[in-house]
Amino acid sequence: MTTTSRRVVYYVLTGLLALTFLLPIAWAVVNSVSPNPATSQADGYGLGNYAALVGYGEGLWTYLRNSLIISVVAVGTALVVATTGGYGFARFSFRGKNIVFMSVLAILMVPYAALLIPLSVWLGEIGLQNSLVGVGLVLALFQLPFSTFMMRNAFEAVPRELEEAALLDGCGTFRAFWRIMIPAVRAPLVTVGLFVFLIAWNDFMVPLYLLGADNAPLPLAMVNMRQQVMGVIDYGLTTAGVVVLAIPAVVLFLSLQKYYIKGFTSGAVKG
Amino acid sequence: MAAEVAATAVRRAVRTPSPRGRKDALRGWAFVAPTAILVVGLFIVPIGLVAFMSGSDWSLMGGNRGSNFPDNFTNVLADPLLGQSVSFTLRYTLLTTLILMPIAFLLALLVQEARRWNNVLRTAILVPSALGIASSSLLFYALYSPQVGPLNPILDQLGLMDVRESILGTANGALWATVVLVVWRFAGYYMILTMVGLQAIPGDIYEAASLDGASKVTQLRKITLPLLRPTIAMTMILSITGSLLAFDQFYILTKGGPNNETMTIVLLIYKYAFETKKDLGMAAALSVLVLVALVVVNLFQLRALRGRDKD
Numbered sequence: 001m002t003t004t005s006r007r008v009v010y011y012v013l014t015g016l017l018a019l020t021f022l023l024p025i026a027w028a029v030v031n032s033v034s035p036n037p038a039t040s041q042a043d044g045y046g047l048g049n050y051a052a053l054v055g056y057g058e059g060l061w062t063y064l065r066n067s068l069i070i071s072v073v074a075v076g077t078a079l080v081v082a083t084t085g086g087y088g089f090a091r092f093s094f095r096g097k098n099i100v101f102m103s104v105l106a107i108l109m110v111p112y113a114a115l116l117i118p119l120s121v122w123l124g125e126i127g128l129q130n131s132l133v134g135v136g137l138v139l140a141l142f143q144l145p146f147s148t149f150m151m152r153n154a155f156e157a158v159p160r161e162l163e164e165a166a167l168l169d170g171c172g173t174f175r176a177f178w179r180i181m182i183p184a185v186r187a188p189l190v191t192v193g194l195f196v197f198l199i200a201w202n203d204f205m206v207p208l209y210l211l212g213a214d215n216a217p218l219p220l221a222m223v224n225m226r227q228q229v230m231g232v233i234d235y236g237l238t239t240a241g242v243v244v245l246a247i248p249a250v251v252l253f254l255s256l257q258k259y260y261i262k263g264f265t266s267g268a269v270k271g
Numbered sequence: 272m273a274a275e276v277a278a279t280a281v282r283r284a285v286r287t288p289s290p291r292g293r294k295d296a297l298r299g300w301a302f303v304a305p306t307a308i309l310v311v312g313l314f315i316v317p318i319g320l321v322a323f324m325s326g327s328d329w330s331l332m333g334g335n336r337g338s339n340f341p342d343n344f345t346n347v348l349a350d351p352l353l354g355q356s357v358s359f360t361l362r363y364t365l366l367t368t369l370i371l372m373p374i375a376f377l378l379a380l381l382v383q384e385a386r387r388w389n390n391v392l393r394t395a396i397l398v399p400s401a402l403g404i405a406s407s408s409l410l411f412y413a414l415y416s417p418q419v420g421p422l423n424p425i426l427d428q429l430g431l432m433d434v435r436e437s438i439l440g441t442a443n444g445a446l447w448a449t450v451v452l453v454v455w456r457f458a459g460y461y462m463i464l465t466m467v468g469l470q471a472i473p474g475d476i477y478e479a480a481s482l483d484g485a486s487k488v489t490q491l492r493k494i495t496l497p498l499l500r501p502t503i504a505m506t507m508i509l510s511i512t513g514s515l516l517a518f519d520q521f522y523i524l525t526k527g528g529p530n531n532e533t534m535t536i537v538l539l540i541y542k543y544a545f546e547t548k549k550d551l552g553m554a555a556a557l558s559v560l561v562l563v564a565l566v567v568v569n570l571f572q573l574r575a576l577r578g579r580d581k582d
Contacts, residue, residue, distance in 0.1 A: 011388070014381065014388070014392050017378075017381075017392065017395075017396070018391065018392050018395035018396070019395075021395050021396045021398065021399060021455065021458075021459070022395050022398065024399075024410055024411065024414060024455065025398065025399070025402075025410070027414065027421065028410050028413070031413065031419055034419075036418075036419060077309070080305060081305045081306050081309055082306075084302045084303070084304075084305050084306070085302065085303050085305065085306035087302050088299050088300075088301075088302030088303035088306070089303065091299075092295055092296070092298060092299025092302065092303075093295065093296075093299065094295065094296035094297075094299035094300055095296065096300075097299065097303070100303055100306060100307050100310065103310050103314065103315065104306060104310060106314075107310070107314055108569075109565065109566050109569045109570075110314075110318070110562055110565070110566070111516050111537070111558075111561055111562060111565050112516070113516060113518060113537040113540050113541075113558065113561065114321060114540075114558035114559070114561050114562040114565075115314070115317050115318070115321070115558075117321060117324065117540065117544055117551060117554050117555050117558050118316075118317040118318070118320035118321040118324060118555065118558075119313070119317050120544075120551075121320065121324070121551070122316060122317050122320055126312070137309070137313060138313060140309070141309055141310070141313045141314060144306070144309065144310070148306065173298050177302075198401060198403075199403075201403070202402065202403020202404070202405060202406060203403065203405075204403060204404070204405030204519050204522075204523075205405075205518055205519055208522075208541075209541075219403060219405040219406060222405075222406070222409055223405065223409065223522075223523055226409070226412075233416070233418070235413045235416055235418060235419045236419075238409055238412070238413050239410065239413050241406075241409070242402075242406050242409050242410045242413075245402075245403070245406045246401070246402055246406060249401045249402060249403075250398060250401045250402075252401075253397075253398070253400070253401035254394070254398075254401075257394065257397070260397075260463075261463060264463050264464060264467050265467050265470070
């Protein structure tokens, strides 16, 4: 084969490959605005499914707000706990450090499903029954091994001279941490934030165990609404919901993609 | 105020290193305290609680009604659904891992070079990773539907099934349909992990091999695959562990049906707790069994991984 025809074959094949991965999403977008007999978008193309979605159940805005609260709590908690913990593990030596670090890593060994049964009882005991904040905290906990490990490595990569200079200039430990160290690990922080956001925004299992239908985030509401429509499943509504869920995740992912890939290259996932 | 106190402490510590140890320990604990609180409050306590619940007569609505030690476990072990779900979960794990790993490897080989089109291709393959497993499952649930799905007419044309049948209606159809969904969702993720491993292999090894006249295939077999073994082992562990704990995709696509033929172990925990039995004690007992089994599997896999690393 000549180089040109080889190149043509290469582009055709890889183009088909790219399409294979994008087609299901593209189909969902098309289906969500297509006519679906006997459902929310009965005739012609249009936004009927989305209009129906806005008014469905507790209302789309409630579900989106619930998803957002869970995500903000999860990301916020993960960032605070992983930066403080990561710094503590990277820079200080004290008794009990290894036990705490090992317990964080032990979270990796334990299946989440096994923890959700006791958590559904225990969160009620500590006043977090049917609570979006509780779900956010649990999701942050499940991502703790990844985020702590990532931040510990990031802090270890910062030269010690940087904070020692700050300390000599009269900064306290905590101010040096806040003013000098946090800015130095901005990129890994974005990576952790992105990872935890994508997981919290999309998670279904934790809310299923811990939240009632009245407090559902969008993924749980989507699955519930599919089951509630007896007999006829409103696929138009379902795909519209999938598109609404996907938009923030995909936009954030595309704009922060380099951090996503960098997170892997820095070895944080290798544990 | 606290910052000022700490600042004085640090100044003194920097000048006189002797009392530093204890203050260092205090500050270390202060930094690690949020981690410790979260881990104890939401991890250690629940683990203790699940062990306790597994020995209790604990109904979903009625709460704890006293001790019930071996019964939850014997009830779980006597349930024919347990064996069925274990064997289905193992089959699903084997199938997913055997299909996902080679695809991710080939994709990584294809897109690893830094070319503009490769960046586009890599992004396209990675986009499904931004979707949750639940929304991917809902998306594929619609794709597989006889009403609006585009696949049914195609399978009908090929003579594989009737256009009005559901792909998810048979155990085999549902299994393969789920595998396709999972491969679509995770191929990019494992591709990136594999790419990181590929980039860690020094380029001059390949140059030397080329000079010696080794073909691309020989280089792949003699250099890439052996040096990539730790990465392959790691992605395999992730895939195996993830598939053993499969839940969302089966909850959404099949609910374990038809006839409980696609019931996974974790789905069974959910059914015990909230659907068929409404028995949290039994669900806790199965949770404990899964937890122990998973820890054993993980320890075994970690040892295998470390052993390989040493070679």
